[in-house]
């Protein structure tokens with residue numbers, strides 16, 4: 308196969324592929340605003356990311372998702388590319404403002420038709436769709452009515468989720484309600500580097516609560532409309548490690564972990580926010596109404612883990628807010644173009660922890676990957692050895708986690724192709740496929756070839772005799 312030319316797996320890599328159970332899934336992930344473009348076509352309404360990226364100074368060099376990777380027009384070609392790579396699963400997200408241009412009310416059939424065709428194209432290639440219902444592109448009208456600060460948005464999300472599940476639920480068997488609500492809430496409402504760009508910590512914890520509520524309200528609605536489906540959500544979690552053995556470090560490590568990981572895990576899996584979190588942040592608790600935590604902790608089938616890096620915590624003399632702990636990574640470590648430390652063991656550790664502490668029955672790595680400064684010389688492929696090792700070493704960490712008992716069912720590379728990397732615009736490339744934005748040509752990188760070979764080796768081993 309031409310995708311797999313030039314790279315041969317080593318013996319160690321072949322045995323890595325062989326160590327995964329036959330039922331394991333291999334895929335790649337994308338998100339609507341990052342790849343689709345066509346933001347004004349076929350009745351799509353504006354989202355908070357259109358408004359944010361059009362605001363001067365918010366996104367690198369004023370980039371927007373208006374064209375992105377033009378996937379809306381190149382969907383068939385992109386699905387063929389996935390098939391060429393040998394993916395058995397594809398995680399993508401639905402743009403809420405394509406389905407309901409104003410967030411609620413009138414349905415835009417053309418929006419549903421697009422995803423309908425995408426699902427059919429995937430299934431025609433034996434690729435299972437994993438559908439994320441919300442990957443950050445909130446309809447702008449809903450933002451103008453309060454966005455995630457309004458409880459109403461949670462109910463609007465559940466209505467929208469049901470509309471999508473009714474249309475696609477006969478064929479889609481895996482649903483992810485929300486992508487990284489931590490980022491939507493904290494980066495969007497406290498730090499302001501993501502849409503809608505607010506800078507108010509209290510707003511962030513309130514938004515976080517409404518996002519969780521949206522998830523919980525959507526669960527029964529999707530289940531009812533999509534018989535026999537599996538449902539979960541995707542969280543960005545990052546393990547924290549102590550930088551030294553001072554007692555202040557142990558104290559701050561606990562605070563940092565509470566904020567980065569337990570803030571959302573605990574309400575979802577234990578039905579309560581971590582005791583003291585809001586107090587230690589010197590904020591009010593979010594507006595929790597009776598029954599909310601029961602709704603939020605409605606059992607789900609799997610958890611998606613988005614894993615990129617870890618953080619090392621150093622205690623401060625004065626106890627910090629949980630969201631202001633001192634974190635820094637070793638100077639002698641290896642970093643990606645995002646300046647994220649490459650630390651595969653963190654993936655193993657987090658998977659094992661989710662299994663041991665939260666007893667999660669099924670785990671997926673819904674995102675894992677790396678940005679490097681890839682350049683294309685017009686040739687047939689692109690050399691990205693850093694990404695090849697990143698993927699191999701993280702896949703090996705997943706194998707370790709499975710060996711240590713974690714019930715991991717699949718792995719999705721972030722990302723299938725280069726795309727609009729939020730505030731970094733097109734400056735950061737995460738794809739295993741290169742996108743030349745001028746011509747919109749796709750070129751499989753060596754990491755894509757490596758991944759294709761890895762998947763092929765996995766199938767060779769599991770092929771029935």
Ligand code: FCB
Nearest residue numbers: 338486487543721728737
């Ligand atoms: C995650 C996002 C994804 C992508 C990666 C690099 O936080 O879910 O859309 O931007 O980071």
